[in-house]
Amino acid sequence: MSFSGGVRACLGWRFALTEIQAFLTEVVGKFEFALTEKSERIRREPCMVMAPTVEGEVKNGVQLPLRVSVAPRTENVY
Ligand code: HEM
Numbered sequence: 001m002s003f004s005g006g007v008r009a010c011l012g013w014r015f016a017l018t019e020i021q022a023f024l025t026e027v028v029g030k031f032e033f034a035l036t037e038k039s040e041r042i043r044r045e046p047c048m049v050m051a052p053t054v055e056g057e058v059k060n061g062v063q064l065p066l067r068v069s070v071a072p073r074t075e076n077v078y
Contacts, residue, residue, distance in 0.1 A: 034067040
């Protein structure tokens with residue numbers, strides 16, 4: 001649905017998926033993600049796609065509160 005379908009479907013969808021995969025590989029490898037005190041109140045908001053909001057704070061819009069820190073460097077370089 002994101003890239004539409006049929007004769008006018010997105011010409012760049014394979015490229016876009018490869019880009020996001022490359023980006024995620026970098027981010028997941030270099031950072032650590034931890035839950036916060038708000039994490040139990042995160043819920044899925046259906047609005048064309050699923051978007052995360054925090055219960056009781058929907059007026060603040062889309063948010064996904066996570067604690068992000070730089071991952072310790074390891075000797076394993078892939
Ligand atoms: C997350 C990234 C992207 C999303 C969600 C997306 C989504 C879409 C959608 C929904 C359409 C159809 C629009 C319509 O129905 O008129 C479209 C068309 C198109 N997209 Fe993307 N797109 C993305 C990335 C890209 C990239 C990276 C490229 C090029 C490198 C690209 C090139 C095109 C082109 C050329 C069309 C027009 C196709 C046509 O009308 O025949 N898109 N895109």
